[in-house]
Amino acid sequence: MAATQVELQTTAGVIRIELDAEKAPLSAANFIAYVKSGHYDGTIFHRVIKGFMVQGGGMDSAMAQKPTQAAIQNEANNGVKNMKYTLAMARTNAPHSATAQFFINTTDNDFLNFRSESAQGWGYAVFGKVVSGTDVVDKIEGVRTGTRGFHSDVPLEDVVITRAVIVE
Amino acid sequence: MTALLTPRLDQNGPIATLQAPDRWQRIELLSDLHLSEATPRTVEAFLHQLRTSQADAFLLLGDVFEVWVGDDAARHTGFEQTMLAAMAAAAGGRWLGFMAGNRDFLVGPEALTRAQAHALPDPLCLAAWGQRWLLTHGDAFCLDDTEYQAFRQQVRAPAWQSNILAQPLAQRIETGRRMRDASEARKAAQVPEHYADVDQAASVALMTTAQATVLIHGHTHRPTSEPWGPAGQRHVLSDWDFDGAQARGDVLELSGAGVHRRPVSPRSSG
Numbered sequence: 001m002a003a004t005q006v007e008l009q010t011t012a013g014v015i016r017i018e019l020d021a022e023k024a025p026l027s028a029a030n031f032i033a034y035v036k037s038g039h040y041d042g043t044i045f046h047r048v049i050k051g052f053m054v055q056g057g058g059m060d061s062a063m064a065q066k067p068t069q070a071a072i073q074n075e076a077n078n079g080v081k082n083m084k085y086t087l088a089m090a091r092t093n094a095p096h097s098a099t100a101q102f103f104i105n106t107t108d109n110d111f112l113n114f115r116s117e118s119a120q121g122w123g124y125a126v127f128g129k130v131v132s133g134t135d136v137v138d139k140i141e142g143v144r145t146g147t148r149g150f151h152s153d154v155p156l157e158d159v160v161i162t163r164a165v166i167v168e
Numbered sequence: 169m170t171a172l173l174t175p176r177l178d179q180n181g182p183i184a185t186l187q188a189p190d191r192w193q194r195i196e197l198l199s200d201l202h203l204s205e206a207t208p209r210t211v212e213a214f215l216h217q218l219r220t221s222q223a224d225a226f227l228l229l230g231d232v233f234e235v236w237v238g239d240d241a242a243r244h245t246g247f248e249q250t251m252l253a254a255m256a257a258a259a260g261g262r263w264l265g266f267m268a269g270n271r272d273f274l275v276g277p278e279a280l281t282r283a284q285a286h287a288l289p290d291p292l293c294l295a296a297w298g299q300r301w302l303l304t305h306g307d308a309f310c311l312d313d314t315e316y317q318a319f320r321q322q323v324r325a326p327a328w329q330s331n332i333l334a335q336p337l338a339q340r341i342e343t344g345r346r347m348r349d350a351s352e353a354r355k356a357a358q359v360p361e362h363y364a365d366v367d368q369a370a371s372v373a374l375m376t377t378a379q380a381t382v383l384i385h386g387h388t389h390r391p392t393s394e395p396w397g398p399a400g401q402r403h404v405l406s407d408w409d410f411d412g413a414q415a416r417g418d419v420l421e422l423s424g425a426g427v428h429r430r431p432v433s434p435r436s437s438g
Contacts, residue, residue: 052362090358094413101358111390112360119414120390120406124360150353 004028005131005167006035010045011160012143013136015104016167017087017128023078024127027089027098030072031127032166034100039066040164045140049153051107054140055090058101061158063148068099076114076123083108085137087128095122104130106141175225175263177286183378184289186265188296192224195296197420199229199305199386200407202271204348205247207234209410211254213417213434218258223421225262227288229386229405230269230305235347237340238333239278252282259284267292269387270307270316273324274333293378297424300380302371306387306404309371312364355412363388372397382427384420391418393429403427410434 003022008015021028034040034057043066045056059065074095082088082105089098095117103124105112114123130137140159148154176187188195196217203211218226233251242248255264264285268275280287291304311317322328332340371383375397383396386405396402408417410433417432 049362053360055358055360058358088360090360092358093355097358103360109360111365119416150350151357 004032006031006128007163007165007167008040008133008161009163009165010136010140011158011162012139013133015133015136016131018131019087019128020080020126023080024075024125026072027075027125027127030069030089030098031102033069035164035166039068039100040161043161045155045159045161046151047103047153048140048143048145048155048159050141053103053105053107053109054137055101055103056159056161058090058099061160063151063154066100071097071099074098074122075125075127077117078114078125080126081108082110082112082124082126083129085130085134086126087130088112088124088126091124093119095119098125104137106137175286177289179289183291183293183302183374185293185295185300185378186227186288188225188294192263192296193423194223195225195227195294195422196221196223197227197229197303197384197405197422198408198418199267199269199405200231200389201417202231202234202407202409203251204234206348206352207409207411209434210408210417211251213408213410213432215254215258216434217419217432218255219260221419223262225265226259227265227267227294227303228285229267229288229303229384230290230307231271231386231407232266232269233272233275234351235344236272236274236279237344238274238337239276240333240337241341242279242282248279249282252279256282256284267303267305269305270320274329291374291378293380294422296422299382299424300378301382301384301422301427302375302378302380304366304371304383304385306366306385309366309385310364310387311367311370316364363390365390366402368397371402372400375400384427391429393427403429406431408432 004019006017019028046059047055090101091098112124115121143155171190178185265288266285267288294301381400383402389407391406406418421428
C-alpha cells in the first residue's frame with residue numbers, strides 16, 4: 001500500500017507531504033485526522049526561523065489557537081531523524097504534549113533528535129517529509145518576521161494554509 | 169608551600185582564577201534555577217540542597233533568579249529579601265560563589281552581602297586538587313545568537329546598568345513582571361526551541377588560555393557530558409524546575425576524583 005500523501009495548499013504555494021505511517025503510526029494517523037476534519041484550513045505558519053524550521057497548523061490569522069484533540073505519545077524514538085524537509089510534531093516542553101502543530105525542518109536539526117527518555121532528551125517526532133514544493137518551503141522560510149504580542153518570529157504577512165487535503 | 173586557608177581570587181591574568189583552599193574536599197556547581205515567587209518548590213529544593221549537601225563550597229553559575237531588578241528590591245520584605253537571607257542560612261557558613269547569568273546580571277554587592285555570597289567573574293578558572301576547570305554561565309559564548317550578543321554587550325555596560333537602576337523601583341518591578349509573564353507564555357507555547365549552543369572554538373581557545381581541559385557551564389538547559397574540542401571535555405548543568413510537570417535539576421560535584429553529576433530531587437539528601 002502506498003504511503004498517504006497530504007497536500008498543503010498555502011498562500012505561498014503547494015507543499016506535498018508523504019507520511020511515514022510505518023515509523024510514526026500515531027503521529028501520521030493524528031495528522032490525517034486533523035486534515036480530514038478541516039482543522040488545518042485557515043491556520044497559518046506562525047513561527048518561521050530561517051536556518052531552523054517553519055512551524056504552523058495551530059493558529060489562525062488572529063494568532064488564536066484553534067481547539068485540538070487529545071495529545072499524542074511522542075514517537076521521536078522511531079529512529080527517524082530531523083533532516084531537512086522532514087515534517088515533525090511540535091509540542092510544549094512536556095514530551096507527550098503534541099496535538100496539531102507541526103514543523104518542517106529547513107536544515108538538518110540533529111539536536112531535535114531523540115536522545116533519551118528524559119525531559120530534555122525526548123526530541124521531536126518526525127512523521128513525514130516534503131516530496132514536492134521544497135521551493136515553497138524555502139519561500140516561507142525566507143519571509144520577513146517580527147514579534148506579535150508574546151510571539152516572536154511571526155511572518156509579517158500571513159502565510160495561510162488555505163486547505164489541507166489527502167491526496168487520492 | 170604554605171597551605172591556602174581561604175579561597176583566593178586572582179584577577180591579574182587574562183582569566184580570573186579561583187584557587188580553592190586545601191581543606192576544601194568537595195565543591196558543588198549548579199545553575200539555571202530561575203527562582204521567583206512562582207517557583208516555591210524549586211526554591212525549597214535549592215535550599216534543601218544547600219542545607220544537606222556535604223560540599224565545602226557552592227559555585228552558582230548563573231540564572232539563580234528568573235529576574236533581578238536591582239538590589240534595592242531586597243531592602244523591604246518580599247521574595248528577594250527572603251531568598252537572600254534563606255540562602256545565607258541554608259549555606260550555613262559554607263562558601264557561596266555567585267556568577268551572574270543572563271537573567272540576574274543586576275545582582276550587586278548589596279545583595280551578595282545579604283546572601284553572604286561572593287561575586288564570581290565570568291568566565292572563571294577554578295583551581296583545586298591540582299586540577300583546573302573553566303567555568304562560565306554560557307551565554308557569553310553563544311556567538312551564533314548575534315542579536316543576543318548585541319543585547320548582552322548593551323546591558324552589561326556599567327552606564328546602561330546605572331541608568332536602569334536609577335529608574336524607580338516600582339517601574340523596574342513592573343518590567344520584571346512583564347518579563348516573567350513573557351517567559352511563562354513562552355513555556356506554554358509549542359516548541360521546538362531554537363537555541364545557539366556555546367561556540368566550541370571560542371570556548372576551547374579560552375580553555376587553552378586557562379590551562380583547563382574541562383569546561384563547565386549552564387544556560388542552554390541541555391545537560392550533557394561529552395568530549396569538547398581536540399582534547400577537552402564539557403559538562404553542561406541542567407536547569408531546575410520542581411514546580412512544573414517535568415521535574416528536573418542537577419548539581420555537579422567536583423572533588424579530587426573528578427566531576428560527578430548528581431540529579432536533585434526535592435526529597436533527596438546529601
